[in-house]
Amino acid sequence: MSTFERNLTVWVALCILAGIGLGHVLPGFFHAIGSAEVARVNLPVAILIWLMIVPMLLRVDFGSLAEVGRHWRGIGVTLFVNWAVKPFSMAVLGWLFVGHLFRPLLPADQIDSYIAGLILLAAAPCTAMVFVWSNLIRGEPNFTLSQVALNDTIMVVAFAPIVGLLLGISAITVPWDTLLLSVALYIVIPVVAAQILRRALLASGGEDGLRRLLAKLGPLSLGALLATLVLLFGFQGEQILAQPLVIGLLAVPILVQVYLNAGLAYLLNRFAGEQHCVAGPSALIGASNFFELAVAAAISLFGFHSGAALATVVGVLIEVPVMLTVVRIVNRTKGWYERRPTGGIALRSETRRL
Numbered sequence: 001m002s003t004f005e006r007n008l009t010v011w012v013a014l015c016i017l018a019g020i021g022l023g024h025v026l027p028g029f030f031h032a033i034g035s036a037e038v039a040r041v042n043l044p045v046a047i048l049i050w051l052m053i054v055p056m057l058l059r060v061d062f063g064s065l066a067e068v069g070r071h072w073r074g075i076g077v078t079l080f081v082n083w084a085v086k087p088f089s090m091a092v093l094g095w096l097f098v099g100h101l102f103r104p105l106l107p108a109d110q111i112d113s114y115i116a117g118l119i120l121l122a123a124a125p126c127t128a129m130v131f132v133w134s135n136l137i138r139g140e141p142n143f144t145l146s147q148v149a150l151n152d153t154i155m156v157v158a159f160a161p162i163v164g165l166l167l168g169i170s171a172i173t174v175p176w177d178t179l180l181l182s183v184a185l186y187i188v189i190p191v192v193a194a195q196i197l198r199r200a201l202l203a204s205g206g207e208d209g210l211r212r213l214l215a216k217l218g219p220l221s222l223g224a225l226l227a228t229l230v231l232l233f234g235f236q237g238e239q240i241l242a243q244p245l246v247i248g249l250l251a252v253p254i255l256v257q258v259y260l261n262a263g264l265a266y267l268l269n270r271f272a273g274e275q276h277c278v279a280g281p282s283a284l285i286g287a288s289n290f291f292e293l294a295v296a297a298a299i300s301l302f303g304f305h306s307g308a309a310l311a312t313v314v315g316v317l318i319e320v321p322v323m324l325t326v327v328r329i330v331n332r333t334k335g336w337y338e339r340r341p342t343g344g345i346a347l348r349s350e351t352r353r354l
Contacts, residue, residue, distance in 0.1 A: 012317045015226045019233025020241065030234040034304050045231065049186055049296040051224035055217035056292070057194035058201075058210070059131060062149045071143045074278035077268045078147055081286035082125045083158060086261050090122030091115070091166045093253035102249045110307030117311025118253060119166045120297050123159055125151040126288035130281065133288065136327045139281035147285055155290075156187055163297070182300040186293050225316070228295060232313055235304035250314040255322060262287035262326045266337075276337050280330040288323055291315045 023030055036043045094115040103111060125148075134144040160183045164176065201210045265286035269279035294312040302308040 011222075011226055012229060015229040016233050016317075019230040022230065023234035026234075030231070033231060034235065045228060045296070045299055046185060048224040048228045048231075049292065050190060052221050052228070052292045053186060053190045053296075054194050054197070055214065055221040057152070057190055058198050058214060058217070060149050060152055060194070061145060061198070062153070062195060071140065071146075071274070071278050073272040074143055074269055074274045074282045075147060075150065077265055077272060077274070078282045078285050079150070079154075080268070081261050081265045081282075082151060083154065083162070085264065086125075086257070086286065087119060087123045087162050087166055089260060090118050090253065090257050091169065093257055094118040097253045097256075098250070102252075105245055105249060107246075107307070113302055113307030114250060114311045116167055116302065117294070117298050117306070117308035118250070120163060120301075120308065121254065121289050121291060121294040121312050121315045122257060123163050123166070124155055124290035124293045125285060126290050130285050130288060133284040133323055133327055134281040136324075137280040137284070137330050138277060139284075140275070140277040143278050144281045144285070147281065151285070152187075152191060155293075156183070156191065159183055159187060159293075178301050179297070182297045185300075186296045225292065229313060229316065232295070232299075232304060232309055235309075246310070247314055247317070250311050251318055254315055254318060258287045258322050258326065262329075266330065270337055276334050279337065283330060284323065284326060287326055288319065289315055291319060 033044050098106065098114045098118070099111060106114065130144060130148055133139075134141070160176075160179050164179060198210065201213060205212070262283040266279055266283040269282050274282070291312060294315060295309065298306065298308040298312045
């Protein structure tokens with residue numbers, strides 16, 4: 001992880017301050033940006049989102065799906081946590097914390113929107129940053145790559161139905177046309193474009209050429225993310241200043257969700273007899289979120305000024321420091337993980353074969 005990525009929380013905090021300040025100084029500029037829409041899609045933000053997402057998807061080799069069967073237990077655990085647990089547990093946590101416990105401290109007209117943002121955040125598994133987390137715990141690279149490719153494939157067809165279902169359960173009107181348009185714009189098109197570009201790069205320059213391009217695009221991708229945050233907080237500034245506790249309160253269900261799902265994936269892999277180098281990435285994939293997609297979908301569905309957009313930004317704010325704590329826990333518990341009195345026969349036999 002580069003110094004810039006490691007300090008992402010600092011840059012996000014600075015963007016919050018910059019966005020709030022610029023929103024007061026240049027309200028006309030932000031109004032012009034917010035009105036640049038076609039079919040409810042904000043064009044400046046769409047460009048920034050593509051700059052964020054496409055470089056990350058360039059890392060994903062969908063050919064690695066052929067490797068899925070090698071670590072079927074870890075794959076099964078991660079899919080269960082990502083698609084059967086995480087979105088639904090976040091809906092419950094949002095309802096519990098935002099809808100009830102914190103309700104008196106939050107703007108009443110934004111409660112449902114905050115919950116919607118939390119659901120959007122949890123409904124998309126992380127893509128690019130997972131490779132960083134996996135590297136920090138010496139995770140099995142083939143497992144990580146095949147799991148990410150499989151999640152991205154599932155996300156194309158599952159994101160909209162899951163979000164629609166959970167928003168409906170939360171009594172939030174689902175703008176299906178906008179939701180489906182968001183899936184096409186921010187999942188389908190970037191995935192197809194990234195794979196076409198990836199194949200062209202590999203054909204012309206090989207793996208070295210692809211790595212060189214990714215090294216150049218990495219700062220551009222994070223820069224687009226930070227620029228989007230400045231715009232978001234330019235619109236959200238007044239609400240944040242009026243309710244300074246909002247960000248801290250929204251962070252609570254996100255933190256609970258991260259540790260809950262990471263712990264569940266880690267323990268299920270241990271029970272299934274998977275190796276630690278698979279269980280670690282599984283836990284991290286199960287806990288982290290594709291916050292770039294969540295931000296884009298929240299803006300498209302609910303707008304810049306919405307509580308949903310703000311809730312997804314809180315996920316960006318805490319992603320790096322929280323995931324680094326999960327990395328530390330996974331690394332420090334490796335000895336405990338491999339000392340299993342029961343259920344560890346499969347692991348020991350696989351280790352001998354390796």
